[in-house]
Amino acid sequence: MNRLILRATACAALMSAALLAAPQVRAEDAANPDYAAIVAAPDRSDADRQVDxxxxxxEMLTFAGVKPGMTILDMAASAGYSTELLARTVAPSGKVYAQDSATVLERFVKDKFDTRAKAPAMKNVVHVVRDYDDPIPPEVKDLDMITFFFFYHDITYLPVDRAAMNKKMFAALKPGGLLVIADHSAKTGAGTGVAKTLHRIEESTLKQEIEAAGFKLVAEGDFLHHAEDPKDIPVFKAPVPIDEFVLKYQKPQ
Known part of the structure; x- marks a missing residue:
């Protein structure tokens, strides 16, 4: 009996030594996804790779700081390009709410989102069809992040109460939650005046509107800046890369 006890004790000691010798995985490393690998996933479509x-x-996922387990609202999800990337990143335990208005879905997106939604990568996505100035279901609270990519300028010429929309986004975030917003740059002084014709918005105008809701600017990304863009050409006809700004806002703690 004593011999068995001694043998068990020796085995336990060897296991403990092996565990101590093994390289430890830091919590911060485990929480930081390999964004490049997510983008390179072999089951992503060729069309999405063209958009990439x-x-x-x-770079956008890195800047935003999207992590597994997050709950995110993707405003103006459209055909779901960004929604799918977010869903892949927050998986397996996170969730993405993909918002769009019924009018935009019917006129411009048709069945594109529904087709994408059939993919396994979209299993943690909830499609939310609601008006932009009332975009969040009442049961959705304490979001970790809201993303709003390349559509805020369109909101400015639609019948949308932007101040109400921005306040509701603010309210839906948990304290310390983030809003990551990107759009096409317009010339200084243009405001929202070229939103429908050039599909651009002046960065300072967007900042003023977002900050009026209580958001605090915490970071600005330069990875989509293109100085060669004269900013006076419609986005869809520009012969050069479009200058775009990327902003990260936070709801104060």
Missing amino acids: QRRQPA
Whole structure:
């Protein structure tokens, strides 16, 4: 009996030594996804890979700080390009709410989102069809992040109460939650005046509107800046890369 006890004790000691000798995985490393690998996933579509060339999704996910387990609202999800990337990143335990208005879905997106939603990568996505100035279901609270990519300028010429929309986004975030917003740059002084014709918005105008809701600017990304863009050409007809700004806001703790 004593011999068995001694043998068990020796085995336990050897296991403990092996565990101590093994390289330890830091919590911060485990929480930081390999964004490049997510973008390079073999089951992503060729069409999305074409969009990657101008959207730089690995840099965007890194800048935003998207992590597994997060709950995120993707405003103006459209056909779901960004929604799917977010869903892949927050998986397996996170969730993404993909918002769009019924009017935009019917006129411009048709069944594109529904087709994408059938993919396994979208299993943690909830499609939210609501108006932009009332975008969040009442049961959705304490979001970790809201993303709003390249559509805020369109909101400015639609019948949307932007101040109400921004306040509701603010309210839906948990304290310390983030709003990451990107759009096409307009010339200084243009405001929202070229939103419908050029599909651009002046950065300072967008900042003023977002900050009026209580958001605090915490970071600005330069990875989509293109100084060669004269900012006076419609986005969809520009012969050069479009200058775009990326902003990260936080709801104060």
